[in-house]
Amino acid sequence: MVEKYRHLYVVTEIEQGKLLPVSKEMIGEARRLMDGFNQKYSSKEKVVAIVLGNNIKELSKELIQIGADSVIYCDHPELEEIRNTIYTKVICQIAINKEIGGKIEAEYAENFRRPRYMFFAADSIGRHLSSTVLAGLNSGLASDINQLVIEDIEMSHQQKTGGVKETYEKTLEMYRPDFSGFLWTTILCLDNRNPAFKRDYHPQACSIIPGVFEPLEVDSKRQGQVLEFIPRIHNLDLRVKVISREIIQSEVDFETPRTIVSFGRGIKDDPEKNIKLVEQLAKELKAEIGITLPMSKKPYSISQSLDSKYMIPDRVIGTSGHKTSAMLYIASGVSGAMQHIWGMKDSGFVVAINPDEEAPIKDECDIFIKGRMEDVIPLLIEEIKKQIQIVEA
Ligand SMILES: Cc1cc2nc3c(=O)[nH]c(=O)nc-3n(C[C@H](O)[C@H](O)[C@H](O)COP(=O)(O)OP(=O)(O)OC[C@H]3O[C@@H](n4cnc5c(N)ncnc54)[C@H](O)[C@@H]3O)c2cc1C
Structure with a gap:
């Protein structure tokens, strides 16, 4: 079967030149999931980290040492501060870029259309960004996830499959606590296979609650691929300007008191x-x-x-x-x-x-x-x- 969707893309976040802990946690979980995936499906799909900013190429090495196979970095003065409009545009460009998909895995260069899976952080930046990127990519999003499993799912559904039993291979089961945290909801992002409404929903994407997953130990011997992406930025994308920025330090201290x-x-x-x-x-x-x-x-x-x-x-x-x-x-x-x-x-x-x-x-x-x-x-x-x-x- 032709594989149009490949790899797990992780959108990382940085603050003052450093990766946020949640970014490291997402890479760790992505590594664990894709190792299991590649073993189960005898495949070679990658964990691909995306990092945007100004003078951030150096972070690529760290991302590889904590589990990424490939890093797509986008260095641009206009990406110094996070602005949703421009970040959304650049991440969407990266996700559908066949050339970069081909560099990650030459064998599938011709067929690559978009990532199979995509992770964002469920923090104030990532929650907003994930929704606008997935709207841009015309797919679905599960928010505030704290457990992930990849499975083959057999199901029949009036809308999705026209009532016929279908197997959805490599489905990302995304779990979130709901109803005051006393019940779990499993969210699936499935293609419509019903001939009357045929339509694909990829990437299968979610935002991940910070602090839930463990990052991997840094392995300084780990090797990976670093790819630069040159974005197409239009003047209209830059209408929102950041005039000044101040980080307000919290007065609440949960570290010192016993x-x-x-x-x-x-x-x-x-x-x-x-x-x-x-x-x-x-x-x-x-x-x-x-x-x-x-x-x-x-x-x-x-x-x-x-x-x-x-x-x-x-x-x-x-x-x-x-x-x-x-x-x-x-x-x-x-x-x-x-x-x-x-x-x-x-x-x-x-x-x-x-x-x-x-x-x-x-x-x-x-x-x-x-x-x-x-x-x-x-x-x-x-x-x-x-x-x-x-x-x-
Ligand atoms: C994605 C997601 C993330 C979440 N993250 C968090 C989180 O980080 N932190 C968090 O706390 N919640 C979080 N929640 C919400 C969580 O699920 C619960 O809804 C919340 O913790 C319940 O808050 P509560 O205990 O104040 O209220 P309730 O569940 O309403 O409990 C109130 C308690 O007070 C007791 N009570 C009533 N009267 C008195 C009295 N006079 N004196 C003493 N006790 C009394 C009641 O018996 C009851 O047990 C999250 C939910 C979701 C979906």
């Missing part, structure tokens, strides 16, 4: 008062304050000072935020969805305060205090104060 007190939707009965209770508890313990993801969407009406200090993405613990290995982690009004657990499961000792004994956090903690935070936290503060007095006496 204790983290986090709160979730359990504050709902009196958000203002409950956040102040958490604040007091954190003060006694010299702890940093974390939140669950829904808190960062500002679901409650509270005073501006508490809102801007605590209900912010920077404080989120979990797959969409930070990972902590605090010595003591106190989860107050937190149910324990898998995305949150991922961020705190390496903590030394975990205390949960929750009136619901069925809450999943119960399985993740060392001490479960069954009760409302309004009742429990004041008692905890009182006891901590007493203990501090004893220690200091």
Whole structure:
């Protein structure tokens, strides 16, 4: 069979000249997947890293050392700052470029049309970029993925196959946690084989949650291919200018403190008062304050000072935020969805305060205090104060 779609292209991201950790993680997972793929299908498809920027050729070596077979780099002064319009255009040009496809694998040069698979980071840049690139390539996108499998799938579907049983070889099964993280959704991007609506959907693409996959160890002996891509940039693509850029350093510190007190939707009965209770508890313990993801969407009406200090993405613990290995982690009004657990499961000792004994956090903690935070936290503060007095006496 003629193979029109080949390889796994990984769109990497850089910040101040360095690869972001999520880019390394995506290359690691791409390597593991394609090693399995090539073994299973006796194939030689590649992990291809794409890197865009200004003076970034040097990064190609690092990308090869962490698992890429080929690197397509695009060095251009206009690519120094990430701008969605121009980045989308250049990545789409790379994806459909037959010449570059042919250089990656001469044997399939004639037939190559686009990548088989494509990965982006599920961060603020990658989420936007992945959607505009896939719209440009007329294919589908699964967002916020944290598990990937390549399988042959047999299925019959009224729309996709006209009700006939078909085998979809080399299908990327893309998993994401849904319904508050208590269920998994598997997303497939399948060609329409129904003769009435025949149409291909390639690449099969997704954005990948940062921190989920492990990067590979650097192997300085690893060899690979480095290819330069010269983009076609039109003046109209450059209408958005970056006048100045400032990186705002977070004031939230989850590295230094040994204790983290986090709160979730359990504050709902009196958000203002409950956040102040958490604040007091954190003060006694010299702890940093974390939140669950829904808190960062500002679901409650509270005073501006508490809102801007605590209900912010920077404080989120979990797959969409930070990972902590605090010595003591106190989860107050937190149910324990898998995305949150991922961020705190390496903590030394975990205390949960929750009136619901069925809450999943119960399985993740060392001490479960069954009760409302309004009742429990004041008692905890009182006891901590007493203990501090004893220690200091
Ligand atoms: C792609 C994706 C990524 C995500 N990433 C993250 C992430 O990084 N971090 C994250 O946290 N979530 C994340 N989520 C959301 C996650 O799935 C859950 O929806 C979220 O963690 C639940 O937040 P919660 O525990 O605050 O709320 P809920 O699940 O509503 O739980 C509230 C808890 O408070 C308890 N409670 C009620 N009243 C009180 C009281 N008076 N005192 C004490 N407890 C009380 C309840 O019994 C309940 O257990 C993500 C979801 C998706 C789909």
